Amino acid sequence: MLTLDDVRAARERVEAVARRTPLEYSHTFSEMTGAEVYLKLENSQRTGSFKIRGATNRITTLSDEEKAAGVVTASAGNHAQGVALAASRAGVNSKIVMPEYAPISKVKATERYGGDVVLYGNDYDEAQTKAHEIEESEGRTYVHAFDDEYVMAGQGTIGLEIAEDCPDLDTVVVPIGGGGLISGISTAIKEQYPDARVIGVQAEQASSAADSLNKGSIQTIDEVDTIADGIAVRRIGDKPFEVIRERVDEVVTVSDEEIAVALTYLLERSKTLVEGAGAVALAALVFQKFDYEEGEVVVPALCGGNIDMNTLTTVVMRGLVETxxxxxxxxxxxxxxxxxxxxxxxxxxxxxxxxxxxxxxxxxxxxxxxxxxxxxxxxxxxxxxxxxxxxxxxxxxxxxxxx
CATH class of the missing domain: 3.30.70.260 (ACT domain)
Structure with a gap:
């Protein structure tokens, strides 16, 4: 299983490319919730999300032969940008398969970072099938978005930063799509602060992890439909599932309406722009999806800020209606x-x-x-x-x- 030493080793590779993102105290959300709220602003990361961390750690560990053959991956958008930039920085050719309905802003950004984009399928899982076909036919290395220990360790460097910047931490709240992010963060946190809680959050319409934990085995959802497209995954990864069962205290879900309200609050009150997946951790706190005590130090991870402008208009309007x-x-x-x-x-x-x-x-x-x-x-x-x-x-x- 992933270890703290794996995450620390990843940090040495990742820090040359990824930024150390701020941890900022929020008076607004502290007053609103009664907790002491610190926002981990990973939305300010290079490429706009945490994905650059895991992608960099994976690509820098490839052999010379693997680098020469190039890499391929599938992504709804954020992992695509991370792989494209990490590969370009390492001089590696990258081919990225994205769903046909991926936000155009994420498609264009991936191309600007040097990725060769292939649009295929209705969602991440269909794009992943196509990416594996390219892996086999072209001899490329597949860089998984979450079901890879190097990727998980790279994402865990966020947990190292949280632990260093917030030594009084009680609870960290982390989005879950395929599970790579929370696997890395929970490993970094739990091995240093065993008493700290790690709470995972999924969108109600993409709740594979929650269903899998309830039933004791990995469950695949027939269809995902959520404004949090960055975590719209039908099936949690095998490796992340084992870590989550061991190190995550609780997994909760939030509705699209609750995500929209949290996103709107962040934009209006904290002047912070996030995407749907970047708002789910705060939504879980604001709508009290898990128990916490007055004055508890809580860190919601705002994992991404790559939101399409058309989507932003719709989500903000939904947030205004709900409030x-x-x-x-x-x-x-x-x-x-x-x-x-x-x-x-x-x-x-x-x-x-x-x-x-x-x-x-x-x-x-x-x-x-x-x-x-x-x-x-x-x-x-x-x-x-x-x-x-x-x-x-x-x-x-x-x-x-x-x-």
Whole structure:
């Protein structure tokens, strides 16, 4: 099994390429949760995620013959960039298979780092199948995203930094996709601070590790569907699973809505941009998915910041809806002069700001002398939303809140 010595050896190889990322105390999230919260800002890492650490450790340990033949891997985006840059720095040719629906920003970044990108399949697992075909046909070395001890050890260098920068650590919270990151971090933490807890977090719609631990053997999910694309893996790795069973205290899950709220909080209150996978650790803390004591020192690992701008728009909007900052409603009015004005007067009296109004007389769901209205509103929170809805319904409007 992976050891602390493996992680320490990896550090000597990794530090020439990867940055030591900050550990910053968060007044905002400490006040919000009651814990003493320190954010491990791995989203500020070179290539925008922790993946450069494991990729560098693996590629620098290749033989001269393996380096000459080149490497191949599969990735949803972050591992792709890590392998591309690590390979370029080592003078090794890299071929990267990415899902066809991988965010375009991650595809372009991988190409800029020197990777030869092949788009294939609907998700990571289908891309991985194609990558293994290339491995066999071209004689390349496959650099696994997580099921490799050199990769796991490289990711564990984050744990060394946390242990050094936060000696009073009680709990570290770590995202889980395939399990390489938490395997490395838990090894680095537990062998130095046996009493510290390591909490793993998965997206509800990509919870292979949680299911596997519950059932005692590795489980494969038929389909993954989450905004946390960086951890959207159908099956946890064999090697990480053994480490997680031994060294991780608890694995919890968070919903996409909770991830969106955490991402929005980070952007608005900490001026910190992360991707969906980078927000899951904080989401688990904010939504109390695990037990902790008042004043407990908790370190959520923000593992990546590579979010596509179109995705960011969608996620932030979801976060605003979940926190009562954005409201979309539909109601029916009499189709006569002054009807819309009367509705808007109530909205104005409640000091809600109108983003957009859509007026439709053609809907088959309404009477011929009626019109349907949809209104998008800027709100100030859940209490404000409830107050407005109550006023509208008291005035006789049949109001439907739209997702």
């Amino acid at each position: 009562g900052r954005y409201l979309k409603i539909r109601t029916e009015l009499k189709d006569r002069p002054g009807s819309l004005e009367q509705l808007i007067e109530i909205i104005a009296a409640e000091k809600a700001n109108i983003y957009a109004v859509r007026h439709d007389r053609t809907s088959r769901k309404i009477a011929l002398n009626a019109t349907e209205v949809e209104i998008d509103l800027e709100m100030r929170g859940p209490d404000h939303v409830e107050s407005l809805l109550e006023e509208l319904r008291d005035a006789g409007y049949d109001v439907e809140v739209l997702d």
